[in-house]
Amino acid sequence: MRQLPSAPPSRTSRRPARRLPPDEIRAAIVEATIRIIGRGGTAAVTHRAVAEEAGVSLSSTTYHFASKAEIVDAALRQVAANEIARVEATTTAALEHVHDIDSLVDLLTAWLDDQLADEWLVVRAGYELQLEAERSPELEAAHAEWGTKVQELSAHALERAGSPRPREDAHILAALIDGLRLEEITHPRPGVAERNRPLLDRLLRALVAQS
Amino acid sequence: MRQLPSAPPSRTSRRPARRLPPDEIRAAIVEATIRIIGRGGTAAVTHRAVAEEAGVSLSSTTYHFASKAEIVDAALRQVAANEIARVEATTTAALEHVHDIDSLVDLLTAWLDDQLADEWLVVRAGYELQLEAERSPELEAAHAEWGTKVQELSAHALERAGSPRPREDAHILAALIDGLRLEEITHPRPGVAERNRPLLDRLLRALVAQS
DNA sequence: CCGGATGCGGTACAAACGTACCAGGACAGG
DNA sequence: CCTGTCCTGGTACGTTTGTACCGCATCCGG
Numbered sequence: 160m161r162q163l164p165s166a167p168p169s170r171t172s173r174r175p176a177r178r179l180p181p182d183e184i185r186a187a188i189v190e191a192t193i194r195i196i197g198r199g200g201t202a203a204v205t206h207r208a209v210a211e212e213a214g215v216s217l218s219s220t221t222y223h224f225a226s227k228a229e230i231v232d233a234a235l236r237q238v239a240a241n242e243i244a245r246v247e248a249t250t251t252a253a254l255e256h257v258h259d260i261d262s263l264v265d266l267l268t269a270w271l272d273d274q275l276a277d278e279w280l281v282v283r284a285g286y287e288l289q290l291e292a293e294r295s296p297e298l299e300a301a302h303a304e305w306g307t308k309v310q311e312l313s314a315h316a317l318e319r320a321g322s323p324r325p326r327e328d329a330h331i332l333a334a335l336i337d338g339l340r341l342e343e344i345t346h347p348r349p350g351v352a353e354r355n356r357p358l359l360d361r362l363l364r365a366l367v368a369q370s
Numbered sequence: 371m372r373q374l375p376s377a378p379p380s381r382t383s384r385r386p387a388r389r390l391p392p393d394e395i396r397a398a399i400v401e402a403t404i405r406i407i408g409r410g411g412t413a414a415v416t417h418r419a420v421a422e423e424a425g426v427s428l429s430s431t432t433y434h435f436a437s438k439a440e441i442v443d444a445a446l447r448q449v450a451a452n453e454i455a456r457v458e459a460t461t462t463a464a465l466e467h468v469h470d471i472d473s474l475v476d477l478l479t480a481w482l483d484d485q486l487a488d489e490w491l492v493v494r495a496g497y498e499l500q501l502e503a504e505r506s507p508e509l510e511a512a513h514a515e516w517g518t519k520v521q522e523l524s525a526h527a528l529e530r531a532g533s534p535r536p537r538e539d540a541h542i543l544a545a546l547i548d549g550l551r552l553e554e555i556t557h558p559r560p561g562v563a564e565r566n567r568p569l570l571d572r573l574l575r576a577l578v579a580q581s
Numbered sequence: 582c583c584g585g586a587t588g589c590g591g592t593a594c595a596a597a598c599g600t601a602c603c604a605g606g607a608c609a610g611g
Numbered sequence: 612c613c614t615g616t617c618c619t620g621g622t623a624c625g626t627t628t629g630t631a632c633c634g635c636a637t638c639c640g641g
Contacts, residue, residue, distance in 0.1 A: 181588080184588090200412060200502065201411060205627080205628065206628080207627085207628080215589085216590050216591080217592095218588085218591080219589065221629080222589075226630085227629065227630095286497075286501060290555075293556045293557070294410075294411075302557065331546065331569050334546050334553060335542065335546045335549055337549035338546055338548035338550075338552070339549075341548060341549070342517070358538065358545070361535070361580070362577075365580035368579070369575060369579060392618080416597080416599085418598080418599095426619085427619060427621080428620080428621085429602095429620060430620090433618065433619075437600085438599070438600095
């Protein structure tokens with residue numbers, strides 16, 4: 160995700176920085192964890208696996224995080240933040256071009272297709288972590304905020320597309336996309352856009368037409 | 371799930387059967403596994419935990435199943451079979467009463483509410499196992515059959531309710547319900563029926579009205 | 582230039598894991 | 612009743628796990 164430039168830390172630029180700043184180590188560990196969860200589920204998360212994936216030593220994982228649960232917590236938060244940022248970016252960048260149903264269908268189809276193409280592991284990890292979130296109250300908050308944010312932005316988009324009841328429809332749309340995405344994740348096949356565009360088209364057209 | 375009568379095994383009915391028939395042992399192990407997955411995810415599945423939950427000895431789990439993966443496989447198959455049976459039962463018993471949108475909304479709302487009330491753990495386990503299914507080709511088949519069956523029955527119901535495009539709408543409806551159910555599972559709150567009925571109502575009304 | 586503080590690599594260890602083994606109890610066929 | 616087969620309970624073993632520890636390398640303020 161965040162690709163910090165590998166420039167030297169502060170003033171002296173002679174040698175390649177042997178020691179990375181702690182924030183980057185933390186970020187590397189968290190992102191490695193997300194990839195591992197995406198590939199093998201939360202069961203595959205071990206300190207050793209994370210350390211190897213992140214390219215750090217075993218001690219780093221225990222030094223920067225008090226326990227394994229804390230690593231998983233951080234991973235969920237990162238995925239949620241990531242998803243919010245993505246939705247927000249898509250929205251603010253493209254929402255002004257949404258003025259009817261077709262343009263919204265285009266936007267959603269492209270969003271779904273892109274996400275499944277180049278963030279497959281992250282999406283997968285997101286579902287694993289959602290299920291995990293229910294078991295820990297503090298994660299529940301992050302998860303709930305994620306959902307709320309997505310629905311707000313969906314409602315905004317639906318309003319621009321002409322929905323008569325944007326908030327209710329946002330709930331429907333968000334749940335539908337979640338269900339479709341889960342299906343694509345658990346049963347991966349080519350042709351994501353072709354398969355889902357007609358469904359989104361039909362749903363949005365029906366909702367907007369309905370009083 | 372399947373509640374075999376606890377009648378004595380064959381002819382002699384004097385003592386309470388000390389040894390259960392192997393099928394029942396297997397079933398007990400599988401159902402214990404489903405409960406454990408529902409509570410703690412696939413990471414919580416260990417031979418020892420399963421044995422204790424099922425009330426059998428550790429050896430039984432290794433005797434009846436060649437490995438831990440095989441236990442998880444059987445659990446997914448059972449959940450899928452369970453879900454198919456439930457959908458089928460609901461359908462055949464109540465579909466004849468479906469003749470308009472209201473009755474279908476009633477049916478779906480009750481189905482959702484009931485399932486989340488008394489099969490919470492199984493539903494939860496179902497999502498965990500769906501994610502697991504993608505990693506093993508043989509499970510993918512069982513998972514795909516599950517999805518196909520659900521969509522067939524949904525299409526049938528939608529046809530009776532007056533949908534102009536039952537197959538396409540079945541895909542939408544199934545994905546929506548899956549998304550709503552996942553939301554309820556990961557963020558449990560009271561008022562399932564009240565929250566979801568308006569959404570189902572709005573969706574179905576819009577789909578049926580649309581050409 | 583240098584000393585305290587910070588973070589890392591390597592190693593260590595107890596607990597829990599999957600799985601294998603074995604002696605014995607229960608059952609079916611005769 | 613006996614005998615072979617099937618299944619179980621208990622135990623054992625090697626591996627992997629989470630976590631703790633301990634010197635040493637690196638950095639920053641002076």
